[in-house]
Amino acid sequence: MNLDAVAKRAGVSTATVSRVLNDLKVVRSSTRARVLKAAGELNYHPNLHARSLARGKSRTLGILVSNMENPFFFDIYRALESAAHARGYEVVVANTDYRSEQLVSSVRLMIGWRVAGLAAIVSEMDANLMQALNDSRIPIVFYDVGTPRKNITNVRVDYRKGMKKIAGYLHSLGHTRMAFVGHHSTLGPISERRKTFLETIARFTPGTEGQIVAGADGLEGGRQAARELLASNFHPTAILCVNDFMAVGVLRELRDQGIRVPNDISVTGFDNIKLAEFCSPALTTVHIPREQIGQTIFENLLPDSKRDQMSGREILIDPELVVRESTGLARKTQNSAGGKEKSLAGRSANS
Amino acid sequence: MNLDAVAKRAGVSTATVSRVLNDLKVVRSSTRARVLKAAGELNYHPNLHARSLARGKSRTLGILVSNMENPFFFDIYRALESAAHARGYEVVVANTDYRSEQLVSSVRLMIGWRVAGLAAIVSEMDANLMQALNDSRIPIVFYDVGTPRKNITNVRVDYRKGMKKIAGYLHSLGHTRMAFVGHHSTLGPISERRKTFLETIARFTPGTEGQIVAGADGLEGGRQAARELLASNFHPTAILCVNDFMAVGVLRELRDQGIRVPNDISVTGFDNIKLAEFCSPALTTVHIPREQIGQTIFENLLPDSKRDQMSGREILIDPELVVRESTGLARKTQNSAGGKEKSLAGRSANS
DNA sequence: AAGAATTCTGTAACCGTTTACACTATCACA
DNA sequence: TGTGATAGTGTAAACGGTTACAGAATTCTT
Numbered sequence: 001m002n003l004d005a006v007a008k009r010a011g012v013s014t015a016t017v018s019r020v021l022n023d024l025k026v027v028r029s030s031t032r033a034r035v036l037k038a039a040g041e042l043n044y045h046p047n048l049h050a051r052s053l054a055r056g057k058s059r060t061l062g063i064l065v066s067n068m069e070n071p072f073f074f075d076i077y078r079a080l081e082s083a084a085h086a087r088g089y090e091v092v093v094a095n096t097d098y099r100s101e102q103l104v105s106s107v108r109l110m111i112g113w114r115v116a117g118l119a120a121i122v123s124e125m126d127a128n129l130m131q132a133l134n135d136s137r138i139p140i141v142f143y144d145v146g147t148p149r150k151n152i153t154n155v156r157v158d159y160r161k162g163m164k165k166i167a168g169y170l171h172s173l174g175h176t177r178m179a180f181v182g183h184h185s186t187l188g189p190i191s192e193r194r195k196t197f198l199e200t201i202a203r204f205t206p207g208t209e210g211q212i213v214a215g216a217d218g219l220e221g222g223r224q225a226a227r228e229l230l231a232s233n234f235h236p237t238a239i240l241c242v243n244d245f246m247a248v249g250v251l252r253e254l255r256d257q258g259i260r261v262p263n264d265i266s267v268t269g270f271d272n273i274k275l276a277e278f279c280s281p282a283l284t285t286v287h288i289p290r291e292q293i294g295q296t297i298f299e300n301l302l303p304d305s306k307r308d309q310m311s312g313r314e315i316l317i318d319p320e321l322v323v324r325e326s327t328g329l330a331r332k333t334q335n336s337a338g339g340k341e342k343s344l345a346g347r348s349a350n351s
Numbered sequence: 352m353n354l355d356a357v358a359k360r361a362g363v364s365t366a367t368v369s370r371v372l373n374d375l376k377v378v379r380s381s382t383r384a385r386v387l388k389a390a391g392e393l394n395y396h397p398n399l400h401a402r403s404l405a406r407g408k409s410r411t412l413g414i415l416v417s418n419m420e421n422p423f424f425f426d427i428y429r430a431l432e433s434a435a436h437a438r439g440y441e442v443v444v445a446n447t448d449y450r451s452e453q454l455v456s457s458v459r460l461m462i463g464w465r466v467a468g469l470a471a472i473v474s475e476m477d478a479n480l481m482q483a484l485n486d487s488r489i490p491i492v493f494y495d496v497g498t499p500r501k502n503i504t505n506v507r508v509d510y511r512k513g514m515k516k517i518a519g520y521l522h523s524l525g526h527t528r529m530a531f532v533g534h535h536s537t538l539g540p541i542s543e544r545r546k547t548f549l550e551t552i553a554r555f556t557p558g559t560e561g562q563i564v565a566g567a568d569g570l571e572g573g574r575q576a577a578r579e580l581l582a583s584n585f586h587p588t589a590i591l592c593v594n595d596f597m598a599v600g601v602l603r604e605l606r607d608q609g610i611r612v613p614n615d616i617s618v619t620g621f622d623n624i625k626l627a628e629f630c631s632p633a634l635t636t637v638h639i640p641r642e643q644i645g646q647t648i649f650e651n652l653l654p655d656s657k658r659d660q661m662s663g664r665e666i667l668i669d670p671e672l673v674v675r676e677s678t679g680l681a682r683k684t685q686n687s688a689g690g691k692e693k694s695l696a697g698r699s700a701n702s
Numbered sequence: 703a704a705g706a707a708t709t710c711t712g713t714a715a716c717c718g719t720t721t722a723c724a725c726t727a728t729c730a731c732a
Numbered sequence: 733t734g735t736g737a738t739a740g741t742g743t744a745a746a747c748g749g750t751t752a753c754a755g756a757a758t759t760c761t762t
Contacts, residue, residue: 002748013712018750028710043486048463049400049409050748053717058400069425078446090460092443095432109441112399135394219629252629278570278603280631353718364742369720379740401718404747 001044010038021046052114061301062115063093064106066122066185067217070245072271072290073121076143079294080119087302089116098185098217100124111136117301119143123185141300143293152312155296159193162286162319163200163240166268169284169321170238171205174330175266178210179236181225181250183217186242193242211236215246222249230257237265237330244269244276247283251326262328272322281325288319352395361389372397403465412652413466414444415457417473417536418568421596423622423641424472427494430645431470438653440467449536449568451475462487468652470494474536492651494644503663506647510544513637513670514551514591517619520635520672521589522556525681526617529561530587532576532601534568537593544593562587566597573600581608588616588681595620595627598634602677613679623673632676639670 003014010017012031019027020035027035038044052058061084065073081091092113094106103124110118118133121143133140134151142154170178180197187194194212201210211234215221222241226249229236241247247269254261261267261281269276269285276283296315354365361368363382370378371386378386389395403409412435416424432442443464445457454475461469469484472494484491485502493505521529531548538545545563552561562585566572573592577600580587592598598620605612612618612632620627623638647666 003750004748014749015713015751016711019711022750026710031710043483045459045462045487047404047465047748048460049404049465050717051463051750053398053400053404053719054748054750056717056750068419069422069429071420074420078448081446095429097429108396109399111396112402114398114400132394136396219625223629248626248629252631255631274570275599275626278574278599280603280606354720355718365719366721366743367741370741373720377740382740398718401747402720404749405718405720407720407747 001042002047006035006038006042006044009042010035058090058114058116059088060090060092060113060115061298062110062113062118063091064096064103064110064118064120064122065093066096066098066124068093068095070217070243071273071275072243072288075273075290076121076294076297079291080298081294083295083298087298096122096124098124100126100129104129107133111138117141119297119301120145139301141297143297150312153300153314154312155293155300155315155317157288157293157317157319159319160196160200162270162288162321163193163196164204165319165321166240166270166284166286167197167200167205167208169323170240170266170268170327170330171208173266173327175238176205176208176330177234177236178205178208178238178240179229179234180210180212180240180242181222181229181246182212182214182242183221183246184214185217187212187214197240209234217243218245219249219252222246222251223253224249226250226253230254230259238327239265239267241267241269244271244273244283244285247285247326248275248279251279251281251283261326264331266327266330268327276322277324284324284327285322286319287322289317293317352393353398356393357386357390357395360393361386409441409465409467410439411441411443411464411466412649413461413464413469414442415447415454415461415469415471415473416444417447417449417475419444419446421568421594422624422626423594423639426624426641427472427645427648430642431649432645434646434649438649447473447475449475451477451480455480458484462489468492470648470652471496490652492648494648501663504651504665505663506644506651506666506668508639508644508668508670510670511547511551513621513639513672514544514547515555516670516672517591517621517635517637518548518551518556518559520674521591521617521619521678521681522559524617524678526589527556527559527681528585528587529556529559529589529591530580530585531561531563531591531593532573532580532597533563533565533593534572534597535565536568538563538565548591560585568594569596570600570603573597574604575600577601577604581605581610589678590616590618592618592620595622595624595634595636598636598677599626599630602630602632602634612677615682617678617681619678627673628675635675635678636673637670638673640668644668 003017007014007017012035016027016031017035020032063077063080065077068074077093084091094109096103096106103122107129115138117139119141125145130152142152144156145154167178178201182193198210201208213225213229215225222245239250241250247267250267251261254265259265269283272285272287276285354368358365358368363386367378367382368386371383414428414431416428419425428444435442445460447454447457454473458480466489468490470492476496481503493503495507496505518529529552533544549561552559564576564580566576573596590601592601598618601618602612605616610616620634620636623636627634627636
């Protein structure tokens with residue numbers, strides 16, 4: 001079931017078979033028909049390894065994702081894939097599960113497969129690996145890599161703007177004690193989002209206190225973070241979560257402790273995954289256009305276009321506030337230990 | 352950056368380099384060291400296409416999934432992948448999105464890649480394609496294919512048992528008007544699950560009426576189905592959903608219509624995804640052990656073992672009832688139009 | 703009907719590995 | 733110091749395609 005077999009059966013050479021299969025219109029149509037018939041009868045499927053080896057290049061794109069389980073990333077993947085398919089590219093995806101060891105082996109795999117381009121939607125990317133990737137000469141686009149660097153192209157959500165919108169909205173509802181719930185990989189000590197939160201609070205919502213809590217990602221992590229937060233002596237009137245999943249976890253814990261949302265505490269998410277609309281109460285969140293992100297990544301991955309591939313660029317994506325049921329007017333703070341102007345505190349729960 | 356380059360740099364032949372890279376211990380350790388050094392300096396990554404071409408077989412498994420977005424399938428995938436990695440196999444996954452056209456092209460891709468085995472976790476599999484796959488001589492394991500067939504190995508959840516448990520439980524709470532919410536691909540006119548529901552109702556919960564509603568899969572589909580159900584003149588005291596996602600959609604709609612769960616209506620899911628524990632109210636559902644499924648699929652995919660690959664077998668997985676907050680005692684039916692014994696009705700909403 | 707132009711097809715080298723086989727060191731032992 | 737045995741390495745033929753190049757077949761000119 002290789003080219004040879006088809007060639008024999010059709011009474012032509014392998015070259016001709018190859019031409020037919022690749023739709024080069026140089027072949028006489030009668031020959032073409034004979035070849036297709038033979039291929040069909042033999043149930044022939046070209047060996048794609050041999051093909052990419054011979055061609056020296058593939059039309060396959062690689063995608064690295066930290067957490068495919070999060071529909072947010074999944075949607076990006078889906079958009080990217082559909083853009084790729086539309087242009088005749090295949091896509092292989094590796095889920096790294098936030099494990100850098102897994103990431104390393106996935107990268108090795110992608111390079112081994114000689115993918116035509118690589119989309120890195122991973123938060124556990126470290127400097128070494130980024131260097132290695134750049135050395136590999138594979139076109140690569142990062143999504144939202146924490147610390148921007150020269151020569152890498154990076155599609156990024158404007159978190160600053162999103163944070164401003166959501167914190168501003170909460171502030172307009174009278175909230176002055178806000179907590180930020182993130183997970184470890186978004187909240188390292190030098191994390192940009194951590195800074196963004198603190199700066200936003202400080203600059204745009206005067207007289208507001210802030211607190212940061214970190215946990216694992218996901219539903220469990222959200223619940224756990226809420227637990228810690230409620231056990232602490234910081235009594236927030238609003239809890240801002242780094243993504244919707246964690247927010248749903250937070251909602252769950254509040255409910256278990258008999259705290260009403262939004263009457264007692266307001267909760268917000270980030271991403272606007274489908275679930276945000278379906279949970280109870282429905283989440284106020286920030287919509288991030290995943291389709292746009294996926295498409296943008298794809299477009300910047302393609303070798304075409306006049307812009308030189310190697311000079312990295314930074315693409316900013318705009319988020320949009322979506323108000324639902326989980327936010328409301330701030331309750332009178334029952335034990336505000338004095339809301340002075342300089343009260344901005346940013347102690348992290350995981351020191 | 353091919354074997355040749357490394358060989359030159361290390362002053363050996365390509366054969367030796369290959370042997371080093373494949374860990375054949377026939378190489379003298381001093382040579383070995385030189386080769387590894389050269390490979391490292393050149394930042395060499397073997398071309399996996401060439402490798403599988405030369406070897407004539409790959410250690411890559413293919414997975415076809417209808418809906419990777421559903422964490423239920425994702426968990427199976429994850430378990431399968433981790434089992435595979437533990438045995439040195441790679442895994443490529445294709446998401447078919449319930450589109451049979453997409454499935455066809457994914458299958459083509461997998462065959463083209465000459466995967467060592469194929470896991471089909473798809474519900475849109477039709478008879479033709481299954482035939483084609485069997486002809487391709489690739490070991491293949493199906494998950495829960497609707498209509499069992501000779502010569503294919505199929506890992507299946509014992510839905511009958513799960514349905515019995517959940518319907519029996521509801522019956523013990525006094526429910527006698529149950530609706531079943533499924534999506535199109537699980538509820539074709541000849542679907543097994545549809546039959547299972549009806550038979551279970553008939554045999555194990557005497558005096559119970561049943562109704563079937565179908566929609567799209569997922570949160571939206573669940574909401575839509577609930578909407579239709581509530582608009583009909585069948586007034587269920589319990590709604591059984593084919594999976595947890597649809598159940599959450601149902602919960603949402605009930606809440607929007609001011610119907611309390613479980614006080615007014617009980618709702619159940621299926622699968623026991625993480626969300627089932629975190630939504631409000633937490634779902635009573637049926638736990639399906641995804642890790643076990645993933646592992647089982649992998650084990651049955653391997654060429655090892657004395658059991659002949661080609662004689663298909665059927666493996667049944669046992670589900671377990673999980674009671675949470677979404678079910679309670681049946682309310683007195685407000686307009687039961689006479690619950691006679693023969694009242695089992697099975698009209699589908701989408702005729 | 704012959705030559706030129708054009709269209710179609712075949713030959714063979716190549717892509718980057720693996721691996722059977724042959725060969726050369728190295729070593730143990732008489 | 734030869735003689736096997738053994739350990740280490742190289743040569744070259746696959747693997748299954750693609751494609752430059754050349755050659756054959758067809759069509760177009762005159």
